[in-house]
Amino acid sequence: MNRPPLTIRLCGPRGFCAGVDRAIQIVVLALKRYGAPVYVRHEIVHNRYVVEGLEAKGAIFVEELDEIPAEHRQQPVVFSAHGVPKSVPEDAASRNLFYLDATCPLVSKVHKQAMRHQRLGRHVILIGHAGHPEVIGTMGQLPEGTVSLVETVEEADAYQPADPDNLGYVTQTTLSVDDTAGVIARLMQRFPNLTAPSADSICYATTNRQEAVKAAAPGCDLFIVVGAPNSSNSKRLVEVALRAGATRSMLVQRASEIDWSEIGEIGTLGISAGASAPEVIVDEIIDAFRQRFDAKVELAITAEENEHFLVNRELRDVELTREDMAWVNG
Structure with missing residues (x-):
């Protein structure tokens, strides 16, 4: 034919990307160091092939920390690459759980930028998608009432802050560059004193x-x-x-x-x-x-990427072989 x-x-x-690669490595290295099971709160990254591959190696995915059985509380729990609210590690500490944070360093950078805005007395505008784990994690870094979510140009038009001259913004890292530019432009038009983050939030x-x-x-x-x-x-x-x-x-x-x-x-x-x-x-x-x-x-x-993010200190002396990652790298 x-x-x-x-x-x-x-x-x-x-x-x-480097953040996803790091998060997957953290789970694989934790399994090598501590043995199965290793618990993971939420999907480590948004991909069923990856999640099922890690499950086959001994990872157990849970939605909340209270799902981890008492007899396994000495086993590590990994937080996903999307980041988590501050309440999650606090909850882990209260339960005497050992946790490894796989939050992408670029997401952590957004957290720090948002907290800096708030620390300097600015109300924070987060441009992102409601309900996305990264947005939940970023909003969870700040006290209630100090951050507002804006998704679209229309929402930027409707937004009414208490103090229009004292605002700072950050964005979700995975947005459309063009769409986000439109939202930022409208916010800047309405609020000329709006303070940008010190570096681009979109990764x-x-x-x-x-x-x-x-x-x-x-x-x-x-x-x-x-x-x-x-x-x-x-x-x-x-x-x-x-x-x-x-x-x-x-x-x-x-x-x-x-x-x-x-x-x-x-x-x-x-x-x-x-x-x-x-x-x-x-x-x-x-x-x-x-x-x-x-x-x-x-x-x-159109570009070459050479970025590499280090894994957690607890795992840096564990050897990762090509065979360990062959299932996901092909």
Whole structure:
């Protein structure tokens, strides 16, 4: 059977960022040092493949700390990469739990910027998505009533602060750069004395992945983003692809999710992956298209990433082998 030709534009950077890689390593290293089970509060990152892989190694995921049985309270509990409110480590300490914080250092930086605003007497505006774990964690760093969440330009228009001249803002790290710029511009227009954070809140990995998608998307008949439906940065990549010129764009967790009857006739396919999606799934999806198309892969690389974040001090002398991470790196 003759397979139709297909050009695949593969974005770079894509997939795991340094914060996600660090969080997964923390769980794997904790399992090597302390043995199973290692408890993890919430999904360590927003990806079912990663979560199920860690479960197979002996990690147990819980929603709240009171789910950890009394007989396992000497085992470590890991806090997810998205960050947690201050009340969570306080709760862990009250239960005599040993915890390892896997919060991404760039999320921790946002926490510090928000606390600095508040310490200097500014009311904090957090630009982000309600209910996202990172937003819950950031708002949980501050006393009640000292932070307000703004999601859209319309909400920026409607926002009525008690003291319009004494405001500071931070943002969720995984937002659309363009959307966030619009919200910030409207807030600055309404409140000229609004104080920006000392450094960009949107992380380098989010920006880099969006820029790569913008470069690759024009002329694509279809753009696939590998990622989970609860992954903020992955959903933003779908939106960015459409805005940049892709005819269609979709979010896919695994190749098995693709409805081939809906793919239709395509000549150019774009592929990227959210910051919590492993490369092994990208390879899986490319292979699935190669089975059906005479596909050639072109790289669309817009930046190189060399960032590396150290794991917790308690784990730095544990050796991590290639085999330890082979299941997730492919």
